[in-house]
Amino acid sequence: MRIGEISLDNPFVLAPMAGVTDLPFRLLAKKHKAALVYTEMVSAQGLVYGNQKTHRILDSDPFEKPLSVQLFGSDPSVLAEAALMVQDNGADLIDINLGCPVPKIVKNGEGSYLMKEPSLVAKIVRRVSDSINVPLTVKIRKGWDRQSVNAVEIAQIAEDSGAQAVAVHGRTRDQYYSGKADWRIITKVKEKCKIPIIGNGDVTNPKECLVMLGEVGCDGVMIGRGAMGNPWIFSRSLSYLERKRMPSEPSVPEKIMTAISHLHKMTAYKGETRGVKEMRKHAAWYIKNMRGAAKIRNKLNQAVTADQMEKILLDYGESLTGVLKEGWMAEN
Ligand SMILES: Cc1cc2nc3c(=O)[nH]c(=O)nc-3n(C[C@H](O)[C@H](O)[C@H](O)COP(=O)(O)O)c2cc1C
Structure with a gap:
């Protein structure tokens, strides 16, 4: 998979997870062949206003490159300023969070709330992508709720506004993490976009990774909870992809x-x-x-x-x- 100028070694990427994908965990995922790792989500406002704790999330190590730093926020100019800071700090890619369902975030008009604001998404993506020279990506959900499934629309808007890849979590905001992720919506997004699409949601083993790439048709597979205590999921999936034989479980x-x-x-x-x-x-x-x-x-x-x-x-x-x-x- 290629995202802008960044060429990844394989299609398997570690999802951004607040409280989980800190530097030590990312290094382990990388050791076990994750092609791309994302930081925990970082507040654009916290960065711009100099919050020390926020800055700590940007700690990085050359071994984990290429690294994607995920920002959340809603103000295009604040996000653009934060993106520049993050780029200057060495990020190889920048991702914008359009999927976080947590009330604290949503009530500020951030995260998955933005799925309800397509024109603001266009402004944010345009403004940020014009400000940086590393690839910009977005991570979206299926929609806000069952009545407003709009992943295809948001992905196309992001693409038209300068995003170079889209990760799609096949759940609506009101599902949080319950129910089953809908992989059909990921196929629909893939059919309508030219940029790489990274499928996400409920991938917990190498077989499911291959279904995401094959039947679902994604360019990349993003793994979150399936990597917790299980960094081998990346190397095992890669081995299964390359050799078509299921590798053994770690002892x-x-x-x-x-x-x-x-x-x-x-x-x-x-x-x-x-x-x-x-x-x-x-x-x-x-x-x-x-x-x-x-x-x-x-x-x-x-x-x-x-x-x-x-x-x-x-x-x-x-x-x-x-x-x-x-x-x-x-x-x-
Ligand atoms: C503990 C936890 C923290 C998360 N934090 C983030 C985050 O910071 N940014 C983000 O875009 N998604 C976040 N997510 C969502 C995951 O990136 C992913 O979309 C979701 O867990 C579905 O994928 P999975 O079934 O592979 O876990 C988080 C999920 C969990 C479980």
């Missing part, structure tokens, strides 16, 4: 050691207290569906130091495999 030791490596990246970047706290949810995702995971999750939630969390994970791996941790730690 228990592989998952445990990846969780530990993630933990170390987290604490190095965020400090021990915050890193361990934020790692609790990730660690729980890594062990999801393993035998006795609920009990271990409770223990992980009480861990306050990296050593404690690491020991819980290693002991758990030992109990599940029946093999002393020294036997598998070095291999993974």
Whole structure:
């Protein structure tokens, strides 16, 4: 897939997820072959008015390139100013969030609210794309609600106004994350646009990735929740695409050691207290569906130091495999 001047190694991309796709997680996704990673959504206003916490979201590492920084906002000139700042900070692509369903965002006329304002979308995309020289993309939903499904219209407006790719999440705003994502709307968008279309919603395994590319007809596949505790989804999907044989699932030791490596990246970047706290949810995702995971999750939630969390994970791996941790730690 090619977005403007940016050529991606494969069609699989990590979705922007607030509270999840921070620098440590993006680095892991990249290590496991995600072709493109997005930051958590960043407030354009927060950037322009110098909010320190907002600026921290822009921290990046050369290894994760190409990096897309996602902005949210509603004022075309503020978004354009923020986009310039982000470009100067090294972003390879800039994405505008037209899909966030959260009330706090929507009531400010931002995120998915903009699905109701096609002419404002045109102004925003035109203004921002004229201000920057890296590719601009947008991420949209199926529509606001069942009565106003307009993904095709919004995607075409974005394309006509200068967007170079559109990611489509096949749910309306009022569905939030419930129900099933409608992949037919993604096909409809693809049929009407010339720029690359990235399909999104409920892709959780390599087979579904290939359906998105084949039957749905997308140029790229964006994976969100399916990558939580599962960065292998990118490398496994790529392998399945290239070899047409389903690669094996990661082993228990592989998952445990990846969780530990993630933990170390987290604490190095965020400090021990915050890193361990934020790692609790990730660690729980890594062990999801393993035998006795609920009990271990409770223990992980009480861990306050990296050593404690690491020991819980290693002991758990030992109990599940029946093999002393020294036997598998070095291999993974
Ligand atoms: C915890 C969480 C945070 C999210 N944050 C963002 C965000 O910052 N920007 C955005 O465009 N979408 C955000 N999303 C939506 C995802 O990018 C994606 O569109 C959605 O989860 C559907 O894809 P999936 O089924 O692969 O998860 C978020 C989703 C989740 C679950």
